[in-house]
Amino acid sequence: MLITVRALVLPALLGLTLTACGGGAAADLADSDPNGAEACSQLAGAFENKDDTSAAIKGSFASGKAATQSTTPAIKAAVLDVGGDPAADPEKMVAACKAAGVDMPDVPK
Numbered sequence: 363m364l365i366t367v368r369a370l371v372l373p374a375l376l377g378l379t380l381t382a383c384g385g386g387a388a389a390d391l392a393d394s395d396p397n398g399a400e401a402c403s404q405l406a407g408a409f410e411n412k413d414d415t416s417a418a419i420k421g422s423f424a425s426g427k428a429a430t431q432s433t434t435p436a437i438k439a440a441v442l443d444v445g446g447d448p449a450a451d452p453e454k455m456v457a458a459c460k461a462a463g464v465d466m467p468d469v470p471k
Contacts, residue, residue, distance in 0.1 A: 390463065391434070391462045391463060391464060394433070395432055395433045395434045395437070395462075397428045397429070397431040397432045397433070398428070398429065398432035398433065398434040398437040398438075398459075398462060399464070400424075400425075400428035401425045401426070401428040401429035401432055401437050401440075401450065401455065401459070402425075402437070402455070402459035402462070402464045402466060404421050404422075404424040404425035404428060404450075405421060405422065405425040405450045405452065405455050405456070405459070405466070406459075406464075406466055406467060407421045408420075408421025408422045408424075408425065408450070409421075409467045409469070409470055410467075412470045422449045422450050422452070423444075423447060423448070423449050423450075425449070425450035425455060426441045426442065426444075426447070426448035426449040426450045427447075427448050429441045429448065429450060429455065430448050434458065434462055436454075436457070436458035436461055436462070437455065437458045437459065437462065439454065439458070440454035440455040440457075440458045441455075452469045453469055456468065456469055
């Protein structure tokens with residue numbers, strides 16, 4: 363039962379989050395490629411936490427992990443190997459997410 367509820371609720375919440383950030387195209391990504399949408403969402407969260415280094419790093423790795431399961435080629439390709447673990451390549455991931463219709467912040471300087 364828990365798996366069923368999680369499988370139904372998580373995509374709905376992710377779709378709402380991305381819709382608020384990126385409009386209809388982002389909601390389409392959440393429907394067509396939930397892992398790609400998760401990768402974009404996690405990286406955006408990492409950027410928001412840029413002053414909290416630990417949270418930013420965790421977000422980058424979470425983004426990379428989700429991206430490895432993405433069905434969107436550009437999102438899947440925007441991953442770096444960091445010590446054997448996938449992490450988002452910030453520049454490539456932002457470009458891939460924007461191309462998929464997600465409103466992404468610029469890479470923090």
